[in-house]
Amino acid sequence: MSIKLQKFEIEKKKLESLPLFYNYILYNDFPEADAGVEECVSFNEKLNCYQDHTPPEKIISKFIDFSKD
Amino acid sequence: MEGHIIDTNRNNFFMLYADCIPVKGYTRTMICDTANGELFFVDNTYYDLILELRELTIGEVAAMLGEDDLPEFATFLEQMTAGDLGTFVEDPGLFPPIAEEWDSPFRITDAIIDIRDKQHDYNGLFDQLNALLCPYVQIRSYAEQSPEALNAILSAYDKLSEFRHIEIVLKYPEDFDENGYRNILSDYRMVSLTFYASKNDREIAHHRMSFIKQTFSSCEQCGIINKKSMSLPGLSSFMEHKNHNSCLNRKISIDESGRIKNCPSMKKDYGDADNVPLAEVLKDRAFTGLWDIRKDQIKVCKDCEFRYICSDCRAYVEDPSDIYSKPLKCSYDPYTGQWEETMHEHQKAIL
Ligand code: SF4
Numbered sequence: 032m033s034i035k036l037q038k039f040e041i042e043k044k045k046l047e048s049l050p051l052f053y054n055y056i057l058y059n060d061f062p063e064a065d066a067g068v069e070e071c072v073s074f075n076e077k078l079n080c081y082q083d084h085t086p087p088e089k090i091i092s093k094f095i096d097f098s099k100d
Numbered sequence: 101m102e103g104h105i106i107d108t109n110r111n112n113f114f115m116l117y118a119d120c121i122p123v124k125g126y127t128r129t130m131i132c133d134t135a136n137g138e139l140f141f142v143d144n145t146y147y148d149l150i151l152e153l154r155e156l157t158i159g160e161v162a163a164m165l166g167e168d169d170l171p172e173f174a175t176f177l178e179q180m181t182a183g184d185l186g187t188f189v190e191d192p193g194l195f196p197p198i199a200e201e202w203d204s205p206f207r208i209t210d211a212i213i214d215i216r217d218k219q220h221d222y223n224g225l226f227d228q229l230n231a232l233l234c235p236y237v238q239i240r241s242y243a244e245q246s247p248e249a250l251n252a253i254l255s256a257y258d259k260l261s262e263f264r265h266i267e268i269v270l271k272y273p274e275d276f277d278e279n280g281y282r283n284i285l286s287d288y289r290m291v292s293l294t295f296y297a298s299k300n301d302r303e304i305a306h307h308r309m310s311f312i313k314q315t316f317s318s319c320e321q322c323g324i325i326n327k328k329s330m331s332l333p334g335l336s337s338f339m340e341h342k343n344h345n346s347c348l349n350r351k352i353s354i355d356e357s358g359r360i361k362n363c364p365s366m367k368k369d370y371g372d373a374d375n376v377p378l379a380e381v382l383k384d385r386a387f388t389g390l391w392d393i394r395k396d397q398i399k400v401c402k403d404c405e406f407r408y409i410c411s412d413c414r415a416y417v418e419d420p421s422d423i424y425s426k427p428l429k430c431s432y433d434p435y436t437g438q439w440e441e442t443m444h445e446h447q448k449a450i451l
């Protein structure tokens with residue numbers, strides 16, 4: 032197989048998973064967490080483990096239009 | 101000088117790290133660095149080169165290329181190693197690719213519950229979702245919900261802390277009771293509140309309360325796909341996106357009138373949640389079949405370099421008679437590589 036290379040250019044993007052406040056938010060500086068980290072951890076008896084109460088990595092629904100200001 | 105990296109590695113192989121995955125699109129290739137959350141875009145000829153490099157040594161590939169391509173080849177190798185996307189190895193057999201599989205111990209991984217006027221049986225719904233090991237719930241309210249109303253919903257179930265996260269999206273109320281909502285957040289550590297149509301100009305600092313100006317009035321506003329709605333998943337989510345439908349896989353929803361659906365915007369429903377157990381619906385192949393519509397099967401998307409990080413939409417598609425057509429509200433054209441800043445009229449029409 033032969034390949035004819037194009038001029039090498041690479042474009043790097045870092046996707047930003049910013050908290051909602053950063054996206055056309057009215058106010059809310061990114062505040063110091065007013066609750067400690069432990070506050071958002073609890074023991075799940077069914078799964079027999081501690082779990083963080085953090086949002087999912089996967090977007091559940093897409094009805095916020097992040098492109099609007 | 102530019103051939104130096106070729107000469108010193110003539111007998112070696114160059115390998116992308118297994119978690120840096122190239123995805124070939126119509127106009128360009130995206131290398132998705134799932135470990136560091138970075139995307140790199142290169143010309144498609146380098147996708148072909150990456151494939152050759154899996155089988156041939158640097159010297160063999162250099163011999164295959166034309167003289168005038170060697171500087172580009174050297175630049176490619178330098179930038180790939182500088183960007184920490186790959187490395188030189190003596191025996192590529194020692195570095196097998198990562199299995200392109202995805203599974204989850206959770207029968208349901210996320211649920212949407214829409215509310216407007218009708219009160220659902222929240223205890224029953226939470227209990228069933230918990231039994232299905234569902235970790236994430238999103239409650240979308242098209243009406244205001246006072247702290248008391250939220251408390252009535254959340255206190256209906258005494259094992260709420262077994263959910264990892266419950267996001268409540270609700271209308272910003274005219275008489276915003278900050279303390280009341282703060283109390284909700286202190287009482288329910290797994291809950292976050294997102295207020296839309298926000299008019300407030302006071303400062304409120306709480307890491308689980310957010311405010312947006314956008315207004316929502318129905319589930320028809322869901323399904324927006326644009327540059328800013330992309331998220332870069334880790335390796336596990338990447339594999340889920342690749343092998344399954346990235347929005348509907350392991351999802352179950354209750355629409356505002358209490359009907360069970362894949363997502364509230366879908367036309368087909370599977371009965372009333374007051375009468376039909378959610379676990380029964382999961383036995384229906386028509387319901388779970390949508391979980392497996394992959395981006396590689398979807399028109400246009402199959403040629404898009406974003407296809408394994410884009411979260412798709414099956415409710416609003418360009419051709420409603422074809423479940424394999426492109427999401428209607430996507431603003432990317434993989435054949436030109438351009439994002440549209442404004443939506444087409446037909447896209448706006450349903451927003
Ligand atoms: S299929 Fe579309 S409308 Fe339904 S939840 Fe997913 S993005 Fe929203």
Ligand code: SF4
Nearest residue numbers: 401404407410430432
């Ligand atoms: S063309 Fe398809 S895969 Fe590409 S961004 Fe749009 S919806 Fe996502």
